[in-house]
Each structure stands twice: as C-alpha cells, then as structure tokens.
Amino acid sequence: MYRALQIVLIALSLGLSAxxxxxxxxxxxxxxxxxxxxxxxxxxxxxxxxxxASGNPKVGQILKQLSDGQLFVAxxxxxxxxxxxxxxxxxxxxxxxxxxxxxxxPDTMGKIRINNALRGLLGAxxxxxxxxxxxxxxxxxxxxxxLGNADPENLELLDTALAQEKDSxxxxxxxAARAVIMLKTNASLAEKTAAIDTIAARGNxxxxxxxxxxxxxxxDELKPVILRDMGAINRSLxxxxxxxxxxxxxxxxxxxxxxxxxxxxxxxxxxVINMAHGEMVMLGAYTTYVVQNAxxxxxxxxxxxxxxxxxxxxxxFTGLVGxxxxxxxxxxxxxxxxxxxxxxxxxxxILQQAIRSVFGPTNREVSNPSWMSxxxxxxxxxxxxNRLWIVVFSLAVFFALLMLLKRSAFGLQMRAxxxxxxxxxxxxxxxxxxxxxxxxxxxxVAGMAGVxxxxxxxxxxxxxxxxxxxxxxxxxxxxxxxxxxxxxxxFSLGILNKFLEPYxxxxxxxxxxxxxxxxxxxxxxxGLFALxxxxxEA
Amino acid sequence: MITAFxxxxxxxxxxxxxxxxxxxxxxxxxLNLLTAPTSALHIPTYxxxxxxxxxxxxxxxxxxxxxxxxxxxxxxxxxxxFALGGYAMGMYLMRQIGAxxxxxxxxxxxxxVFLNYKELPWFWYGFDHFWVAAIMVLLGPGxxxxxxxxxxxxxxxxxxxxxxxxxxMTYALLLAFFRNDMGFGGNNGLTDFKDILGFNIQADGxxxxxxxxxxxxxAFCLMLASAIVRSKYGKVLIGVRDAESRVRFLGFRxxxxxxxxxxxxxxxxxxxxxxxxxxxxxxxxxxxxxxNSIEVVIWTxxxxxxxxxxxxxxxILVNGGxxxxxxxxxxxxxxxxxxxxxxxxxxLPKGIVGTFTQFWKTRREYRDEGVKEKxxxxxxxxxxxxxxxxxxx
Numbered sequence: 001m002y003r004a005l006q007i008v009l010i011a012l013s014l015g016l017s018a019x020x021x022x023x024x025x026x027x028x029x030x031x032x033x034x035x036x037x038x039x040x041x042x043x044x045x046x047x048x049x050x051x052x053a054s055g056n057p058k059v060g061q062i063l064k065q066l067s068d069g070q071l072f073v074a075x076x077x078x079x080x081x082x083x084x085x086x087x088x089x090x091x092x093x094x095x096x097x098x099x100x101x102x103x104x105x106p107d108t109m110g111k112i113r114i115n116n117a118l119r120g121l122l123g124a125x126x127x128x129x130x131x132x133x134x135x136x137x138x139x140x141x142x143x144x145x146x147l148g149n150a151d152p153e154n155l156e157l158l159d160t161a162l163a164q165e166k167d168s169x170x171x172x173x174x175x176a177a178r179a180v181i182m183l184k185t186n187a188s189l190a191e192k193t194a195a196i197d198t199i200a201a202r203g204n205x206x207x208x209x210x211x212x213x214x215x216x217x218x219x220d221e222l223k224p225v226i227l228r229d230m231g232a233i234n235r236s237l238x239x240x241x242x243x244x245x246x247x248x249x250x251x252x253x254x255x256x257x258x259x260x261x262x263x264x265x266x267x268x269x270x271x272v273i274n275m276a277h278g279e280m281v282m283l284g285a286y287t288t289y290v291v292q293n294a295x296x297x298x299x300x301x302x303x304x305x306x307x308x309x310x311x312x313x314x315x316x317f318t319g320l321v322g323x324x325x326x327x328x329x330x331x332x333x334x335x336x337x338x339x340x341x342x343x344x345x346x347x348x349x350i351l352q353q354a355i356r357s358v359f360g361p362t363n364r365e366v367s368n369p370s371w372m373s374x375x376x377x378x379x380x381x382x383x384x385x386n387r388l389w390i391v392v393f394s395l396a397v398f399f400a401l402l403m404l405l406k407r408s409a410f411g412l413q414m415r416a417x418x419x420x421x422x423x424x425x426x427x428x429x430x431x432x433x434x435x436x437x438x439x440x441x442x443x444x445v446a447g448m449a450g451v452x453x454x455x456x457x458x459x460x461x462x463x464x465x466x467x468x469x470x471x472x473x474x475x476x477x478x479x480x481x482x483x484x485x486x487x488x489x490x491f492s493l494g495i496l497n498k499f500l501e502p503y504x505x506x507x508x509x510x511x512x513x514x515x516x517x518x519x520x521x522x523x524x525x526x527g528l529f530a531l532x533x534x535x536x537e538a
Numbered sequence: 539m540i541t542a543f544x545x546x547x548x549x550x551x552x553x554x555x556x557x558x559x560x561x562x563x564x565x566x567x568x569l570n571l572l573t574a575p576t577s578a579l580h581i582p583t584y585x586x587x588x589x590x591x592x593x594x595x596x597x598x599x600x601x602x603x604x605x606x607x608x609x610x611x612x613x614x615x616x617x618x619x620f621a622l623g624g625y626a627m628g629m630y631l632m633r634q635i636g637a638x639x640x641x642x643x644x645x646x647x648x649x650x651v652f653l654n655y656k657e658l659p660w661f662w663y664g665f666d667h668f669w670v671a672a673i674m675v676l677l678g679p680g681x682x683x684x685x686x687x688x689x690x691x692x693x694x695x696x697x698x699x700x701x702x703x704x705x706x707m708t709y710a711l712l713l714a715f716f717r718n719d720m721g722f723g724g725n726n727g728l729t730d731f732k733d734i735l736g737f738n739i740q741a742d743g744x745x746x747x748x749x750x751x752x753x754x755x756x757a758f759c760l761m762l763a764s765a766i767v768r769s770k771y772g773k774v775l776i777g778v779r780d781a782e783s784r785v786r787f788l789g790f791r792x793x794x795x796x797x798x799x800x801x802x803x804x805x806x807x808x809x810x811x812x813x814x815x816x817x818x819x820x821x822x823x824x825x826x827x828x829x830n831s832i833e834v835v836i837w838t839x840x841x842x843x844x845x846x847x848x849x850x851x852x853x854i855l856v857n858g859g860x861x862x863x864x865x866x867x868x869x870x871x872x873x874x875x876x877x878x879x880x881x882x883x884x885x886l887p888k889g890i891v892g893t894f895t896q897f898w899k900t901r902r903e904y905r906d907e908g909v910k911e912k913x914x915x916x917x918x919x920x921x922x923x924x925x926x927x928x929x930x931x
Contacts, residue, residue: 273698275832332884337698338612339883342839345832346879353872469709469828472702507713514710518686518703522693 029054030079033062033095037073037080041115048118052125058096060129065095067122072109080112124154131161136170143173147206152185176202183214192218193225200229204380208233240380245498251387253494254394255453257487259467260474261398262446264486267475269418270438272330273341276348277471278464280443283321284314284450285459286355289364304369307451314447321351322443326436334435348464356461366454390452397448402483404441414438418481473517479527488528493517551891552764555847556757562589563753567746583742587817588861590749592854594814597756599837599849600763601806606835607844608767609799610696610779615704616807617831618711619679621821623808625715626678628728628821629662630671631739635732648730649723659721668735675812676805683804684797691793691800696782705828712826727822734816745817752813756850759806763846766802775799836875839882842889851890 032054035047048066051059065071065082072092073080081104082095092104114122130142139161146154158178165171179195187195196214199207208230215226259281266274274280288310295306302309325347333340368386375384405411416424417434425431450463457463470493478489493513500509521527548556566586573580598620605611637644641651645658664670686707690700718724737744766772777785778792786792815821824830833856841852856878863871886893 273701329880329884336883338701339887341612341698341701342832342835343880343883346836346876346883349872349876349879351876353869353876356872357869465829469706473706476699476702507717511710511713514706514713518706518710519689521695521699521703522689525693525695525699 029058030096034073034078034080036062036066036071037112038077041118044112044114045118045121048121048125060126062095063122063125066112066114067119067126069111069114071095071112073112074108075110076108081109083109131157131174132164136167139165139167140170140173143170143177146177147173147180152181155181155185172202176207180210183210183218189219189221192222196222196225196229200233204233205237208237237380243379243381245502246495247381247383249495249498250391250491251494252497253491254387254391255456256470256474256494257398257490258390258394258449258452259446260471260478260486260490261394261401261483262442262444262449263471264442264475264478264480264483265401265445266439266442267472268481268483268486269414269442270435271337271480272334272439273337273344274439274442275341275345275468276325276351277344277442277446278466278468279348279351280318280322280446280464281450281453281467282355282461282464283318283351284447285366285454285457285463286359286364286450287314287317287447288451288454289359289366289459292366304371307369307372307455310451310454311448314451315444318447318450319440319444322446323436323440325443326439330439331432331435352461352464359461361461363458363460366459368455372455386455390456393452397445398483398487401445405483410434410437473514476521476527477517479529482527482529485527485529548761548764549768551845551847551895552760555760555850559593559753559757559760563750563757566753567750570746570749571742583745586749587745590745590752590817591814592857593749593752593756594810594817595834595837595857596850596853597752597759597810597813598807598834599841599853600756600759600846601803601810602834603838603843603846603849604763604766604803604806605799606838607846607849608772608775608779609796610782611796611800612698612701612835613704613800613803614701614828614831614835615708616803616834617828618708618826619683619804619807620811620814620834621711621715621823621825622678622682623675623811624815624821624825625722625728625811626665626671626674626808627812627815628731629665629674629722630668631731631734631816632728633662633666634734635730638732639730647723647728649726649728650721653718653724655721662721672812675808679804679808679811680801683801687797687800691796694793705831708826708831709828712823712828715823715826723822725823727820727824728815729820729822731816731819739816739819748813748817752817755809755813759809760846760850762802763806766799767846771795833875836879836882838889840878840886840889842891842893842895845889845891845895848889848891855890 029051032047032051035050036044039047048063051062062071070082070084071080072083079101080095081092081101083090083092090106090109092101092106092109093099094101130138131146133139133142143161146158155178158174158181162171162174162178165174175198179198182191182195183199196211199210211226211230211233215223215230218226259278262280263274263277266272266277288307291310291313292303292306295309296303325344329343329347330340333343372386372389375382377383405414413424413429413434416427416429417431417438421431424434453463453467457466474489474493475486477493478485478487496516497509497513500512503509504512566581566589569579569581570583570586575582598616601619602613602616605613632647635647639648639651641648643651646655650658665674686704690703695703714720715722715727716725722728731739733739734744734748737747767775774785774790775795778790778795782792811821811825834853837853837856838849839852840848840856841850842848856875859874860871863874882889888896
C-alpha cells in the first residue's frame with residue numbers, strides 16, 4: 001500500500017509537471033542524488049524513492065544513469081559523479097549539470113551497484129514515468145510493457161494516464177492493460193466481464209494467453225464468458241493464420257519466381273540446361289555488393305538508392321557473362337542437352353571459385369535500404385517491407401519479360417525459333433544470334449534476381465547452389481516454354497511449401513514438395529502448361 | 539552356364555582391365571604387408587586405403603556408365619544409391635561398436651544416446667548381422683531405384699527431365715538424412731567404427747583385405763556389366779539409347795529393360811558405397827549432395843562413356859588429380875574440375891578410352907586400306923559412319 005501511495009505521488013508530481021517543475025526546479029536535488037551513493041540496498045531504495053518524489057525533471061536521467069551503471073562514488077563517500085566509461089582515463093561529470101569535475105582519482109571511485117530488486121524498481125519507475133511521457137512511442141511501449149506484466153499496484157497510475165491520453169492506439173493498449181489488472185483485483189463481476197470483453201476485443205495471441213491465464217484463477221461465473229471469448233479469438237486467429245501462411249507462401253513464391261524465370265527462358269525457350277544459372281544469380285548479388293560499395297564511396301548521398309542502381313548494373317553484367325558463355329561454350333553443344341548440362345556445371349564451378357578467390361569465402365554484407373526495412377501490420381498479418389518489395393519486383397520482372405516476348409520484334413523471333421528452329425531460320429531469322437541474346441537475357445534476369453536475393457539471403461559464393469534445384473523444379477512443374485507456367489508453378493510451390501511447414505517442419509515440408517513434384521512429373525511429364533504440338537517428341 | 543554367360547563376351551579391353559584389377563588385388567596388399575616399411579617397394583597403408591577409395595569410386599562410375607553409356611539415362615542421383623549402400627554398411631559397423639562407444643551403451647549407438655533415443659528404431663534391427671547388412675546394401679538402393687524407375691520409365695520421363703528429377707531425388711534424400719530424427723545420425727552421420735566381422739578396422743591386415751575385396755568385386759562387376767551389354771539384351775539396350783521410339787515400335791518393353799538396367803546399376807553403386815565406408819571410416823549426408831553425383835558423371839565422361847573400362851580409368855585419374863591438386867593448390871582444384879567439365883564435353887566427347895579406340899581403329903583401317911586397294915574411296919567414309927556409335931540424343 002505504501003508503494004501504491006508512492007506511485008500516486010509520482011504520478012501526481014509528474015502529471016502536474018508544469019507547475020511542479022516550475023516550483024521545484026530551483027530546489028537543489030544534489031543531496032538527494034548524493035544519498036544514492038551511501039548505505040545499504042534498502043537505504044538506496046529509499047533514496048531512489050525520495051528522488052522520484054522530488055519531481056525534478058532530471059530524475060529520469062539520473063535513474064537511467066544509475067541502472068546503466070554509470071554513477072560512481074568515492075569510497076569514502078562524497079558527491080555522486082557520472083562517467084560513461086568510454087574515455088580512458090575516465091572523465092567524471094556532475095550527473096545533474098553535465099559539467100566536468102576535475103582532479104578525480106579514478107582509482108578511488110567505485111561504481112554504485114544495484115541488485116535485482118532495485119533493477120526491478122527502476123524498471124517499474126521508468127515505465128511509470130514514460131507512461132506520462134510526451135513522446136507517443138514511449139507511452140505506447142510503456143503501455144505494452146504493462147500489458148505484458150500487469151501489476152494491480154499500477155492501477156491508479158494507469159487511470160491517471162488514461163484520463164490524459166488522446167492517442168487512440170495508446171489508449172486502447174492502456175485500456176487493455178487496465179482490463180488485465182482488473183482481472184487480478186477483486187473488482188465486481190460486471191467490471192470483470194467488461195474487462196474480459198476489452199481484452200477479447202484485441203483478438204490476438206497475447207489476448208489469448210492473458211485469457212487462458214485468467215481462466216485458471218477466475219471465479220466459476222466468469223469461466224463461460226472467458227471460454228466463449230477464447231473460442232472467438234481462436235476462430236479469428238485461424239483465419240489470420242491461413243492468411244499469414246498465404247502471405248509467406250507468396251513471398252517464397254516470388255523468390256522462386258525470380259530465381260526460375262531466367263531459367264524458364266534459357267531452358268524453356270532454348271532447351272539449354274544451364275546448371276550455371278544459380279551462379280548467375282550469385283553474380284547478380286555480388287554486383288549489388290560492388291555497386292553498393294561504389295555508391296557509398298563516390299555518391300554517399302545516394303546510398304539509400306544503390307539497390308535501384310544495382311538492378312540495371314546486375315542485368316548488364318550477368319547478361320554479358322551469359323553472352324560470353326554462350327559464344328564460347330554453349331553454341332558448340334546445341335542438340336546435345338546432356339553435354340550442355342555437364343559443361344555448364346563446369347562453368348558454375350569455375351564461377352564459384354572465381355568469386356571465392358576475388359571476394360573470399362565469407363558472406364558479404366549488403367545492407368537493406370531504409371525504405372525496405374521494417375514491417376507493418378494489416379489486421380493480424382505482419383508483412384515486412386523487403387518481402388513486399390520483392391513480390392512487387394518479381395511481378396514487374398515477369399510482366400516486363402512477358403511484354404518483351406509478346407510485343408517486341410526480338411520476342412517474336414525468339415518464339416519463332418522456339419517453335420520451329422529450321423523454319424525460322426529459312427525465314428531469315430539469324431537463329432544463332434537469337435540464341436546468343438536469349439541466353440544473355442536469361443542470364444541477365446538471373447542477375448536481377450540476385451539483386452533481390454541479396455536482400456534476404458547471405459551473399460556468399462554458394463548462394464546460387466541453394467536455388468538451382470528449386471528453380472528447375474519450378475520450371476519443370478510449370479511446364480517448359482511457357483512463362484505463365486513458371487508464374488503459376490512458383491507461387492503454387494511457394495504456398496504449398498508454407499502450408500506443409502507447420503505440419504511437417506521446414507525440411508520435411510521441402511522433401512514432401514520434392515516428392516510431390518517427382519510424382520507429378522510422372523503424371524504430366526511436360527509440366528502444368530505443356531507446349532502443344534509436334535515439337536514435343538524429340 | 540552363368541560362367542559361360544560371363545566369359546563369352548569378353549573383349550580385349552575388358553580382359554586387360556580384369557587382369558590388371560586382379561593383379562592389383564594381389565600385389566598391393568602383398569607389398570603393404572610383406573615388405574619392410576623402409577623398403578622402396580613398400581606401400582603405406584594410407585596409400586592403399588586411398589587407392590581402395592578410388593576403386594570404390596571407379597565401381598560407382600562403372601555403375602553410372604551402365605545406365606548412361608548403354609541406356610541413355612543420365613542419372614544425376616547415383617550418389618544417392620552409393621550413399622544408401624554406405625549407410626547400410628555404416629549401420630552394421632555402428633552396431634559392431636557395441637558397448638565401446640563413449641556412452642558405453644551396448645545396444646544404442648552413441649548418437650542415439652546423445653539424442654535421447656530410448657530404444658533402437660525398427661529399421662536398425664538386424665544390422666548386427668553382417669548378412670542382413672549385406673542384403674540391405676543391395677536391397678536399399680535396388681528398391682529405391684526400382685520404385686523410382688517404375689514411375690519414371692513408365693510415364694516416359696526421359697532426357698534432361700529424368701536427369702533433373704534424379705537430382706531432386708538425391709537432394710530430397712540429402713535433406714532427409716540431415717534430420718536428426720531420421721535415426722541415421724543426422725549431420726554427423728555414422729563414424730568411429732571399430733570392427734568389421736570381428737577384425738579391427740584400423741589394422742593393416744583388414745585394410746589389405748578390404749582393398750583386395752574392392753579390386754576383385756570391381757573386376758567382377760566389370761565382367762558382369764560387359765556380359766550384360768554384349769548379350770542380345772545389351773544390343774537392344776543400345777537401341778533404346780539411340781532410338782527409343784523405334785525399339786518400342788519393334789515390340790520391346792523399353793521401360794522394363796530400362797528398369798532392369800537401372801536397378802542393377804543402383805545395386806552396383808550400393809556395393810561401391812558399402813566398400814567405401816569401412817575404408818574411409820565415415821558416412822555422412824554430404825554423400826547425397828547433388829554435386830557429388832554430377833562429379834561421377836565427369837569421371838565417366840573423362841574415361842569414355844559406353845566403354846566400361848573408361849569410367850574406371852576416369853574415376854582413378856580425376857580423383858588422383860583431386861588428391862594432388864587439393865593438397866598442393868587447394869584454390870585451383872575447382873577451376874581445374876570446372877575446366878575439365880567444359881574441355882571434356884567440348885573436345886573429348888568420347889573420353890580417353892573412346893578417343894584411343896577411335897585412333898587405333900582409324901589406323902587399322904588405314905593399314906587395311908593398303909591391302910584392299912580397290913575399295914579405297916567409298917570404304918573409309920562408309921566404314922567410319924557405320925561403326926561409329928551414334929550420339930544418344
């Protein structure tokens with residue numbers, strides 16, 4: 001009870017801070033601060049409380065320094081001083097004014113220690129003080145802290161805070177915290193029922209935990225209400241769970257789509273099995289790394305947009321590498337798909353080792369730009385910005401490619417060569433030229449995928465290997481020679497994977513997907529969207 | 539009758555290969571055991587085990603050649619059969635440790651005690667008997683190949699599609715064996731073996747016997763493979779490789795023929811794995827890695843596809859090169875291996891043995907030409923055309 005009273009005092013003093021500080025600012029609290037340095041832990045607790053009761057605006061700062069272990073006192077008593085411990089030799093400051101105090105022998109100074117009880121008290125005080133803080137974010141955090149760790153002693157403080165609160169979200173959190181506290185007190189049944197409804201209205205997992213804890217101690221009359229609300233929450237959570245799984249699946253699907261789409265071009269259009277495809281993705285990721293460092297060095301104010309610059313850079317660079325590979329190796333192996341597979345595997349080993357020699361075997365750091373970090377919530381869904389951008393990016397790449405294939409002269413020639421190479425050739429299309437640029441295009445798209453993957457995966461020489469099998473699965477599942485098949489294949493595999501994960505675990509889920517694809521290929525050897533026509537039987 | 543079947547169709551290369559292998563099987567253990575360590579002729583045990591490892595790789599490459607060279611199935615998952623055979627042997631060797639493990643449990647292997655297994659999983663039963671393990675070495679890979687092939691060949695999945703799903707198969711197994719709750723030792727695999735058939739696995743004598751056994755089994759498998767491909771059945775098999783639809787239209791059950799060859803090949807790969815594990819002393823899920831399986835293809839390609847002897851030479855050469863390179867300049871090895879892949883496919887599509895044979899054949903024809911002056915002009919072109927094996931695709 002004494003403590004509750006104390007808190008009311010704090011609340012009042014802080015709540016009426018305008019007047020209070022005006023009056024008390026003159027009051028010198030140095031003696032109160034110095035009292036922190038002497039005596040046993042219980043005396044220190046009393047000193048802390050006295051300090052808080054003084055209502056001085058600097059109290060928060062002092063207490064923070066105390067809990068951070070920055071306050072020192074000479075072994076034989078005397079003034080409490082502050083040192084951040086960053087300087088060597090240590091510099092001691094006056095904790096209130098921040099002025100340097102000269103001529104202090106560091107050896108005679110000892111840190112003011114606190115034990116767990118004091119640390120808990122400091123934590124509680126700070127959350128109480130921030131509950132009334134002018135900063136909205138601080139109030140929200142404090143309210144959420146109270147929600148997680150509700151203590152009936154905070155009720156009065158919370159009521160004071162609620163009366164002043166204007167912001168609706170903070171207010172809702174505070175009301176929920178108040179409801180949780182109400183359940184713990186011996187308030188009337190009606191009040192408790194109202195409290196349960198307030199909690200249930202939050203409808204998230206925390207509410208469920210709170211209610212199930214409350215269920216154990218609740219009086220019998222309340223139990224049906226709690227159970228009913230828990231059921232409702234569970235149902236809505238189940239719906240959100242499905243939505244969340246779909247969103248994870250779409251996110252995974254977009255990654256698969258990006259990785260597979262370049263392959264869909266080289267494999268689907270040209271029939272070339274490019275085992276070095278994963279390495280093209282890896283090269284794209286390393287291009288991002290190089291561009292990022294170059295931008296940081298030469299155009300520091302554009303650093304946040306280096307990723308945007310990386311996209312064309314990666315496309316051009318990996319496209320060029322692809323062109324070189326096609327001209328130097330692959331063009332000699334057309335019509336021998338199994339040999340192409342081996343040769344491109346060899347190329348992938350060379351590229352991996354080359355990157356390892358140049359950049360080293362360890363992961364390289366590619367930072368997330370500010371506009372891609374963080375997350376936001378829609379109802380019960382949590383979406384991260386980088387995943388969302390990758391979904392957008394993958395779809396943009398997909399539709400750009402689709403337009404290129406369907407609407408440009410180059411696309412027309414490419415489709416002609418796919419459907420009937422000899423006839424296209426006799427119509428005057430330079431098929432060798434089309435092949436070279438198709439391969440370069442496929443490689444360039446893989447490079448762009450690398451830019452996106454650098455944001456969510458480790459940029460290491462092995463980056464490509466982890467995607468190559470998945471990409472092949474997507475292309476084979478979706479059907480060769482059809483970009484729509486790749487789109488459908490990528491998203492259905494992504495979503496399927498994420499739906500299996502909760503039941504089977506991540507690894508087993510992946511194995512199941514592989515097995516399902518293997519079985520699926522038995523049924524439809526040419527994939528979901530197979531090319532129709534006589535070209536099929538080779 | 540079986541002997542006749544095996545012996546009937548040996549050509550000179552196979553006979554030389556078998557003779558060399560048998561000579562190795564006698565000579566190397568003898569030089570290891572009977573000479574003094576200081577003698578110039580002495581072969582240290584580690585070298586012998588290293589070559590024993592190469593011979594198991596050679597057997598794996600031979601198994602691959604049987605399906606790739608003669609049946610047109612480019613399996614990128616033969617490492618899976620190899621590893622399964624290895625695991626079957628590893629399970630036997632684990633059970634032989636008995637109570638000598640660090641936890642001293644007489645029944646459960648160390649990793650199971652560590653992972654809080656209460657009793658032996660059902661699929662470990664019987665592995666304390668060597669014959670059960672020996673059967674499983676054949677049955678495990680054989681059964682997997684049968685089920686996989688049954689589905690794949692029946693629905694006429696072929697060419698690169700087949701390659702890709704074999705790769706997916708070994709990848710799925712890789713992921714599965716990495717799981718601790720699969721009961722196969724997870725990440726660390728099976729290791730710390732002590733005894734095989736009651737003999738200390740580290741002893742020179744045991745190692746020598748293992749080496750000899752590997753060489754002899756390899757010789758036998760070479761004979762078997764040769765007998766298969768040179769029988770009437772083998773002739774049809776080559777037909778399947780070169781023109782599958784035509785063979786089907788002639789009334790052969792192509793899928794059954796492929797299935798049979800695939801299963802035999804998988805069993806050979808399983809035996810190779812089973813011989814590999816006691817000589818190397820460990821089996822872990824890394825053996826399932828798709829990259830390993832693709833490497834087997836390059837051994838076969840270097841030595842010469844569809845030559846049977848070639849893959850053995852290729853496996854020994856490439857792995858010998860790997861041992862030397864990774865010792866001297868570890869950075870360069872992947873470059874060398876990568877270049878090897880590219881160079882062999884571009885410049886040496888028939889491999890070492892194939893190119894060599896071709897060279898001798900042309901010389902012989904050139905010599906014969908002098909005798910048969912009349913058939914000069916047409917002779918070369920036509921002979922070259924009809925004797926040259928066609929590319930699979």
